[in-house]
Amino acid sequence: MDHYDSQQTNDYMQPEEDWDRDLLLDPAWEKQQRKTFTAWCNSHLRKAGTQIENIEEDFRDGLKLMLLLEVISGERLAKPERGKMRVHKISNVNKALDFIASKGVKLVSIGAEEIVDGNVKMTLGMIWTIILRFAIQDISVEETSAKEGLLLWCQRKTAPYKNVNIQNFHISWKDGLGFCALIHRHRPELIDYGKLRKDDPLTNLNTAFDVAEKYLDIPKMLDAEDIVGTARPDEKAIMTYVSSFYHAFSGAQKAETAANRICKVLAVNQENEQLMEDYEKLASDLLEWIRRTIPWLENRAPENTMHAMQQKLEDFRDYRRLHKPPKVQEKCQLEINFNTLQTKLRLSNRPAFMPSEGRMVSDINNAWGCLEQAEKGYEEWLLNEIRRLERLDHLAEKFRQKASIHEAWTDGKEAMLRQKDYETATLSEIKALLKKHEAFESDLAAHQDRVEQIAAIAQELNELDYYDSPSVNARCQKICDQWDNLGALTQKRREALERTEKLLETIDQLYLEYAKRAAPFNNWMEGAMEDLQDTFIVHTIEEIQGLTTAHEQFKATLPDADKERLAILGIHNEVSKIVQTYHVNMAGTNPYTTITPQEINGKWDHVRQLVPRRDQALMEEHARQQHNERLRKQFAAQANVIGPWIQTKMEIGRISIEMHGTLEDQLSHLRQYEKSIVNYKPKIDQLEGDHQLIQEALIFDNKHTNYTMEHIRVGWEQLLTTIARTINEVENQILTRDAKGISQEQMNEFRASFNHFDRDHSGTLGPEEFKACLISLGYDIGNDPQGEAEFARIMSIVDPNRLGVVTFQAFIDFMSRETADTDTADQVMASFKILAGDKNYITVDELRRELPPDQAEYCIARMAPYTGPDAVPGALDYMSFSTALYGESDL
Numbered sequence: 001m002d003h004y005d006s007q008q009t010n011d012y013m014q015p016e017e018d019w020d021r022d023l024l025l026d027p028a029w030e031k032q033q034r035k036t037f038t039a040w041c042n043s044h045l046r047k048a049g050t051q052i053e054n055i056e057e058d059f060r061d062g063l064k065l066m067l068l069l070e071v072i073s074g075e076r077l078a079k080p081e082r083g084k085m086r087v088h089k090i091s092n093v094n095k096a097l098d099f100i101a102s103k104g105v106k107l108v109s110i111g112a113e114e115i116v117d118g119n120v121k122m123t124l125g126m127i128w129t130i131i132l133r134f135a136i137q138d139i140s141v142e143e144t145s146a147k148e149g150l151l152l153w154c155q156r157k158t159a160p161y162k163n164v165n166i167q168n169f170h171i172s173w174k175d176g177l178g179f180c181a182l183i184h185r186h187r188p189e190l191i192d193y194g195k196l197r198k199d200d201p202l203t204n205l206n207t208a209f210d211v212a213e214k215y216l217d218i219p220k221m222l223d224a225e226d227i228v229g230t231a232r233p234d235e236k237a238i239m240t241y242v243s244s245f246y247h248a249f250s251g252a253q254k255a256e257t258a259a260n261r262i263c264k265v266l267a268v269n270q271e272n273e274q275l276m277e278d279y280e281k282l283a284s285d286l287l288e289w290i291r292r293t294i295p296w297l298e299n300r301a302p303e304n305t306m307h308a309m310q311q312k313l314e315d316f317r318d319y320r321r322l323h324k325p326p327k328v329q330e331k332c333q334l335e336i337n338f339n340t341l342q343t344k345l346r347l348s349n350r351p352a353f354m355p356s357e358g359r360m361v362s363d364i365n366n367a368w369g370c371l372e373q374a375e376k377g378y379e380e381w382l383l384n385e386i387r388r389l390e391r392l393d394h395l396a397e398k399f400r401q402k403a404s405i406h407e408a409w410t411d412g413k414e415a416m417l418r419q420k421d422y423e424t425a426t427l428s429e430i431k432a433l434l435k436k437h438e439a440f441e442s443d444l445a446a447h448q449d450r451v452e453q454i455a456a457i458a459q460e461l462n463e464l465d466y467y468d469s470p471s472v473n474a475r476c477q478k479i480c481d482q483w484d485n486l487g488a489l490t491q492k493r494r495e496a497l498e499r500t501e502k503l504l505e506t507i508d509q510l511y512l513e514y515a516k517r518a519a520p521f522n523n524w525m526e527g528a529m530e531d532l533q534d535t536f537i538v539h540t541i542e543e544i545q546g547l548t549t550a551h552e553q554f555k556a557t558l559p560d561a562d563k564e565r566l567a568i569l570g571i572h573n574e575v576s577k578i579v580q581t582y583h584v585n586m587a588g589t590n591p592y593t594t595i596t597p598q599e600i601n602g603k604w605d606h607v608r609q610l611v612p613r614r615d616q617a618l619m620e621e622h623a624r625q626q627h628n629e630r631l632r633k634q635f636a637a638q639a640n641v642i643g644p645w646i647q648t649k650m651e652i653g654r655i656s657i658e659m660h661g662t663l664e665d666q667l668s669h670l671r672q673y674e675k676s677i678v679n680y681k682p683k684i685d686q687l688e689g690d691h692q693l694i695q696e697a698l699i700f701d702n703k704h705t706n707y708t709m710e711h712i713r714v715g716w717e718q719l720l721t722t723i724a725r726t727i728n729e730v731e732n733q734i735l736t737r738d739a740k741g742i743s744q745e746q747m748n749e750f751r752a753s754f755n756h757f758d759r760d761h762s763g764t765l766g767p768e769e770f771k772a773c774l775i776s777l778g779y780d781i782g783n784d785p786q787g788e789a790e791f792a793r794i795m796s797i798v799d800p801n802r803l804g805v806v807t808f809q810a811f812i813d814f815m816s817r818e819t820a821d822t823d824t825a826d827q828v829m830a831s832f833k834i835l836a837g838d839k840n841y842i843t844v845d846e847l848r849r850e851l852p853p854d855q856a857e858y859c860i861a862r863m864a865p866y867t868g869p870d871a872v873p874g875a876l877d878y879m880s881f882s883t884a885l886y887g888e889s890d891l
Contacts, residue, residue, distance in 0.1 A: 029234040036237035039221040062092025169238040176204025186249040275341040283359040297374035304467035336728040352800035417489035432591030434497040439515040514571040515593035525603040532610035636704035643707040646715040764805040841877040
């Protein structure tokens with residue numbers, strides 16, 4: 001609280017004893033005081049977002065009077081009464097008067113009742129007392145103060161100007177040149193003083209008042225006509241107006257120092273904001289790439305052909321080789337930027353950076369995990385779909401072959417069964433027809449298995465979702481319907497023949513025997529040809545060996561089959577002999593079968609030709625499977641070395657935690673370690689090439705190793721990320737150490753304490769481990785409420801994102817913060833107050849004049865969102881400035 005002696009008080013308080021007499025009866029003086037005091041009050045009340053219109057009416061309830069005192073003093077008054085009754089208003093006014101008295105001001109003849117009643121003289125006297133105490137009392141020039149100090153300041157500032165002689169606060173200002181001289185002395189660019197004339201006071205006064213209001217943020221408190229039209233202007237009004245000029249110009253030297261400090265804070269803020277923008281953009285781009293990529297990987301729309309699916313697999317390999325690796329590096333760089341930014345914010349005593357919603361490092365890691373999960377599922381789906389299409393193509397070809405064979409066999413069968421040749425046939429012909437029909441039924445029964453196979457294959461194609469299933473189903477249905485019709489026709493023809501059988505007596509047993517033996521043999525040959533031409537698909541040597549064994553067993557049956565062929569041909573030869581011997585008219589054909597010896601011989605020759613072709617196909621497949629086995633072993637040999645190597649190198653996390661020596665030594669060691677890991681990359685690329693050969697060969701399993709390419713890729717990416725993150729942590733530790741002046745011995749002590757309590761060597765401490773570490777370093781953190789509160793405060797510093805763990809970087813940041821001095825928000829804001837002076841705000845022009853151009857424009861841009869609707873036009877107030885630089889939490 002300020003105190004000053006009674007002599008000084010009497011010097012500038014003496015006139016107040018006459019407020020209740022006739023001093024204010026002069027209408028001109030009263031008008032000038034009303035206007036001046038109202039403008040002066042509003043210049044301060046606008047900082048609180050309000051103003052007055054009528055000085056004796058608007059202060060009657062005491063609310064705005066108390067608010068005015070709070071704004072100009074920077075202190076809080078007692079809570080006001082909110083009632084509307086007279087007693088409430090008197091109480092509020094008394095609180096304001098008591099506060100004025102507490103500042104050492106003697107109030108003469110001014111009571112709360114007069115203010116509440118709207119007494120103009122008392123209200124103006126009270127406001128003048130406030131102006132003297134808060135705007136004039138603290139003015140000091142050499143050995144003089146208050147009124148005399150203000151007068152001396154005006155005399156010295158205007159001494160070089162002609163026609164200006166400041167001797168008092170009334171007549172000396174009437175021509176306006178004094179006001180213009182003060183402005184020109186401090187801001188010569190605002191007024192062309194040489195063009196002013198002493199005999200034109202109205203122009204001089206209006207020029208000074210307009211320039212002060214527009215460029216100096218000094219409200220217009222008087223009209224030029226009021227001063228010129230009065231023989232002796234009111235001294236109190238002039239003093240009030242002049243004091244505003246003093247406060248506007250007296251702090252120039254202090255403002256320069258304050259501006260420099262603000263520039264420093266602004267520069268740090270700009271750098272940190274650029275880092276935040278870079279993080280947000282990089283995170284946004286990475287998340288957008290993941291968002292676009294995952295739907296592509298989750299697209300399970302199958303293709304109809306093997307070629308199309310193989311193209312999808314090739315596109316996926318391009319993604320793995322070309323598109324994903326740069327994104328892995330971006331993800332690692334994003335984490336490094338985030339950690340560096342948090343370190344710089346902690347060093348500047350700024351709140352921790354909280355990225356936009358959905359762009360936290362954890363959000364990116366979660367999205368990355370979803371991406372890798374989608375990759376794994378997509379690759380598995382591709383391989384399964386290729387297997388499915390391969391199986392479908394095989395089944396479809398098999399279906400077409402069997403269907404074509406069956407359709408060829410059934411061709412003409414319905415017409416044959418519908419013949420009524422038995423109606424005009426002889427007895428022997430009827431017998432022949434009956435036997436022929438029996439042979440046909442035997443043949444029909446032999447084809448039953450093929451029809452069932454065709455239906456089974458069609459059913460399997462449907463279950464596997466074959467793209468051309470409709471045509472397969474239609475063809476299968478046609479075959480089945482035709483088969484049923486053949487059965488019905490066969491039964492009908494048998495019944496007809498049996499009805500006439502009783503009329504027939506003779507039959508040629510040799511033809512019958514030929515037919516019975518030729519039909520099964522013919523079916524066997526057709527089956528053999530079908531099997532020898534049957535396509536196959538295998539994936540292992542064992543499978544091809546099984547097919548080879550079955551083929552060898554088939555070849556072993558050929559001698560017996562040849563004997564059966566010769567026996568059947570012998571029957572036919574016997575028939576020919578009988579016909580030739582006994583001149584039997586048999587028309588040269590076997591009535592019981594359509595199978596001729598030429599047909600049997602032709603099919604037999606075909607079977608013999610197909611056998612070596614089958615041998616060649618099996619040998620080629622066996623060679624292919626041997627090549628695939630070599631590819632498996634080649635991949636396994638490298639994978640079984642690289643996989644354990646990556647697992648061993650993953651111990652880098654533990655190594656970095658337990659390393660000793662200076663941070664520079666640790667950083668050098670880590671970078672050499674990183675270089676050795678990067679130099680290993682060609683082996684990974686070589687393994688990728690072997691893996692591509694395996695996939696191109698459609699090899700789906702490998703019993704020689706437990707490592708897949710996916711395991712190797714994920715392990716390699718984690719290894720690169722881990723070493724990069726560890727290097728960044730050490731770099732941030734060096735940054736913290738240098739910024740805070742931490743010695744190497746202190747850093748070693750911090751590392752030893754941290755490692756001691758990091759039991760699982762994870763590189764982080766849980767809350768309980770961290771608490772024990774602090775206690776070991778001498779912190780008094782008990783289990784009582786006070787100790788828990790202190791520990792909670794510390795945790796909010798070291799774990800601002802509430803992850804539940806404390807990293808070593810956060811630990812040393814906290815320890816350095818506890819021991820090092822930094823610029824505080826209070827220091828910077830004190831600089832603001834020097835720039836602002838008593839008016840408690842800075843104009844845009846002042847800011848541009850005091851700060852470098854780029855810093856000034858940056859500060860103005862930062863203030864804009866925080867400037868309230870009732871703020872001074874073109875000005876930056878204390879509340880906006882503080883909120884913009886330090887956030888809501890620091891106000």
